[in-house]
Structure formats: structure tokens, C-alpha cells
Amino acid sequence: MPTPHYGQPRYRAIADELRERIENGAIPRGALLPPESVLAAEFRASRGTVRQALAVLRQEQVVATEHGRGTIAKPYQIEQASESETRHRYVAADTELATLLAVEVGSLLVERQRVSQENGAIVAVVRTYLTASSSSVNADER
């Protein structure tokens, strides 16, 4: 199948699906994801496309990859101390964020939002903005 990518690219859809599986526990934190070859088969995508999806998740700090070993769903997002819920979404850079991150206004950013709770009450909302356009350093991409 040569290459249609209407709307959302395949690798982003795959990244979304894998992120979801991690967040809802289908892939437990700390566990190895299936190998790239298996994911490629499951999603009917090439290994390269799967690797692009994993690169997205690496940049979002959702997973980590080790050569010869596999890709791991990161156990604790940062501090397990207070239960935190994390959510990702894509946002356009406003002028301030664009200036700080040295990107064009309107370019795509990843917003990671987590809430920190104490005794069930949310006491803080933390939003982290990362550039979404570039894949990670050791990422394969084409």
C-alpha cells in the first residue's frame, strides 16, 4: 500500500492509540511494549511508521527505549507521591510560547497537563509545553 495520509498521519494515530493503552493500564507502567515488528503487524504499518509513533511518545516522556531490549512504558511520570493524572494534547503556539521555544507562532506544541492532588483535592495544575514538530534525537523518521 503506497501512502495515503489524509487528515491525521498514521504515526500520530498509532501514537495516540499506544498512549491510550498506557494511560488506561492496558499496557502497565514499567512493562515492555510489544516489539516494533509486532506493533507493525498489528497496525498494518511499516516498522518505520511504528518507530515514528514511538518517537512521539519518547518525546512526550511516556516511554523510553533501550537498544536491544525494547520500549518501556515509563513507570512514574515524575513523582508518584501524589496521584497525578496526565493528559496530552496538541496546541498552537501563541506569541509568548513561540518566542520562548523559538518556533513560529501557531506551530504545533505538545501540552502535557498533570494535576497534583492532595487528599483527593487538586491543588495544582502543571502544564508543560514541548515542541511537537521535531522528533527525538535518536528517533528514526523520514
Add this chain to the structure above:
Amino acid sequence: MPTPHYGQPRYRAIADELRERIENGAIPRGALLPPESVLAAEFRASRGTVRQALAVLRQEQVVATEHGRGTIAKPYQIEQASESETRHRYVAADTELATLLAVEVGSLLVERQRVSQENGAIVAVVRTYLTASSSSVNADER
């Protein structure tokens, strides 16, 4: 030619070379780099490998790529933004923040903004929202 890459991978060597050309002015800041196809020819590499090299430079904020246009050597590397690494301001709670923090829409929140840098380049912006009444520092991350 299938793939010899002793020592440093090809794409990193290409990234190093391009970075060097930008830093020593061979490629002026603000100018377009040669198209990927030309770079691929010059370095005797596939376009995919060149794109990997450019991805490295993008993450380093040395260049920016615009779809259909080209890849640009970034004019200003940083721009003194690091002055105010941390900044506080008051903002009104929008519906989402109000819901999460269990306050009324429009009530005053403290927004603390921090930037995290790597090699002088800002790689992430972290904003923490607290209710204006509680000012104690809490969980966050890079």
C-alpha cells in the same frame, strides 16, 4: 550500498557538518539551507538520512523547517530570554482550570512559569497554576 556505520552514525556526522557551516557563517543565519535532495547528493546519503540529520538540528533549535518552503538556519540562537527563568503572574481561571481546582470561573490564580533549557536552548515551558490563596510550592517537574 547497504549500511556501514562504524563509530558515529552517518546522520550525526551530517548534522555536525551542517551545524558547523551555520556556526562559522558558511550558511548565513536566516538563510535557507540547500534542499534535502541537494544535501543528499552532496553527502552521498539518502534523503531519509539527511532528514534525520535535520531532525537533530531542529531539536537543537539550530534550524527550523517549513513545509513546502525549506529549512532555515535560525537567526537568533537564544535571545536573552533566560533572564527571567521563573516568572509569576495572576490569571483568571478559565472553565477548565476552574473545574480542576474547584474554584469559580474567573477567580484569581497564580501562574508560575519556568523554562527548562538545554545547551542554552529552551526545550520546555512549564506553567503551574495554583489558587491565589495557597502559595506553597508543590510538585512539578522539568
Add this chain to the structure above:
DNA sequence: AGAAATTTGTCCGTATGTATC
């Protein structure tokens, strides 16, 4: 200890989609 199997990393070549000039 060593060999084989597994899995990620790098690189190539090609084809097609999409945005800009």
C-alpha cells in the same frame, strides 16, 4: 563461556501526498 535468537538502530531506495512559490 559462547552461540543463537530477539529487538532496536541505522541506512538505502522508492513512491506518493501536500504545501509553497
Add this chain to the structure above:
DNA sequence: AGATACATACGGACAAATTTC
């Protein structure tokens, strides 16, 4: 409309690190 250039996707091959037997 056409040319140019970046983005996405495929498939194959070999290298390197880790695990397993």
C-alpha cells in the same frame, strides 16, 4: 498550472545491544 520542496509511508538490508539457551 507547474515546479519545487518538505511530509508520510513502504520495504529491505545490515549493525549493534541484549537476552536466552
